[in-house]
Amino acid sequence: MQTQQAEVGAGAPGGAWDRVVDLVSRYPVTVITIFFIIFPFVVPYKALATQIIIWGLFALGYNVCLGYTGMLSFGHAAYFGVGAYTLGIVLIRLWENLWFGLACATFMGAFTALILGFMCIKRKGIYFALLTLAFAQLLYFLAFQWVDLTGGDNGLRHIPAVPLPLPGFTVDIQDPLRFYFLVLFFVVLALMLLQRVLQSPFGRVLEAVRENDPRARSCGYETTNVRWMAFIISGAISGLAGGLYALYLHFVGIETLYWVTSGQILMITLLGGMGSFIGPFIGAGVFLFLEDVLSAITDNWMIFLGTIFILCVLFFPEGIWGSVMKLVNRSAGKKG
């Protein structure tokens, strides 16, 4: 779907597509919100739409690391997984309250990132990536062994289907469309908060650190702490996404914490394009849509998805959204 639009953009420079890109770049949160309000009515089934925005949210959190700070983490399954397990465990054992469960999931995502980040953040590049991977795998094996708490290999089952408590009344959210809009509420909330943070003085330091870490340090910024903070914010959003995922499935599979999840979120983010709000959602949309279509045709859908991914990285290194931006900018450049 996205590639089609890119072709239209290339064929008709200066057309409506230009204006769309301009609009998305200027008002990303508004455009994404409007798009995703319409979205569930145009996709084949609501569950796919829900999955796409949950993974989009996860990718948004991941992008705080990769796109906005330039840290390649290979262990984001940890924060997503911890968020998912936290929500499940809280709802099963502590309090059947949706708000409380999601707050705990977000907090535990952030807290895990705080602890693991502390141990990884001083290393850079490949060492950072490998350390994040190692710690995430550590959590995976911990969850695997701690059967009483996590259900081990069988996963965490029987997460209660809680209603949504609002002041004065409660809303049943078992209907797929209602659940979708609940998730969308959190996505929009996260987008608004993140936009605020990126425009803040801290957001500017983040940019400076990504652009030139040694120079930022020589300007007097403790860049290690700045990156650590970005890592924690990333962990919080990933934890929230994990919590929503558990709420959606009423179940947490052990593979949520597995390194494949970390690889998948990296793929989604690269596919969509780093360093923008919309990129991760496009990535999640394309990835899950292809997975949905291909897995219906063949059991070996991973081969085809992998091939598409490789082609994308080779020919569109900026991701789908990045390439669209480039095309539009180029045609705008020709005009001017």
Added chain:
Amino acid sequence: MSEMLKTSGLTKNFGGLTAVNNVNFSIEEGDLQSIIGPNGAGKSTFFKLISGEIKPSSGQIVFNGNDITGLAQTQVSHRGIAVAYQITNIFPLLTVLENVRVAAQSRKTTFNFWSKAESHHEITDQALAILEEIGLVEFKEDIAGNLSHGDQKRLEIGIALATQPELLLLDEPTAGLSPTETRYTIELIKKISDHLTIILVEHKMTVVMEVSDKITVLHYGSLLAQGSPDDIRNNEEVRRVYLGGVKV
């Protein structure tokens, strides 16, 4: 005038190589002192030692009466020492204004998540004043990486100035510049030296002779001579090892 920076017995060994050897250097507040010497004389290493980028093997660095030996680069920056690097070291994808603004912001706030960066008018105004001073205000909205080499070198100085230093280390600010650009940078250095103490590393002797109050000559990591531009010009030994007998 009081002594602003003083190094005593400053030494840095890289394995078997002594890059800086027992250097006793001092600069008075308000002065502009140049460090010259052939390639490999240890000038850049000397700068890195002062700015905290690398730690000395032995010796002491005293800044404004405080021992700053071994402090981290960030802390040295907050004490009031800034560096404008030889190899242009800017934030290439940020705008020209943002390059200077984010440097100026380092004096005020880092972990402020909520306010808008643009709402801190005093920081933006300060950045604009610096762009005015370095002559880049008309390019403020441009992406810094797209500036010409000469403009990037001036922006480099602007970033250093934005951290409101008391002591500015300028590492070859005219390297690779055209004669016109060099002229402009000389005037800029003269202008900022009115309110700043500056240590300058430079290869172009015309620049050094024109702007310096005092010159220090390094040779193989050791201090060879120190004095006014005229002293250095007439120093036989300096001529032999560095100026190559050329009359300047």
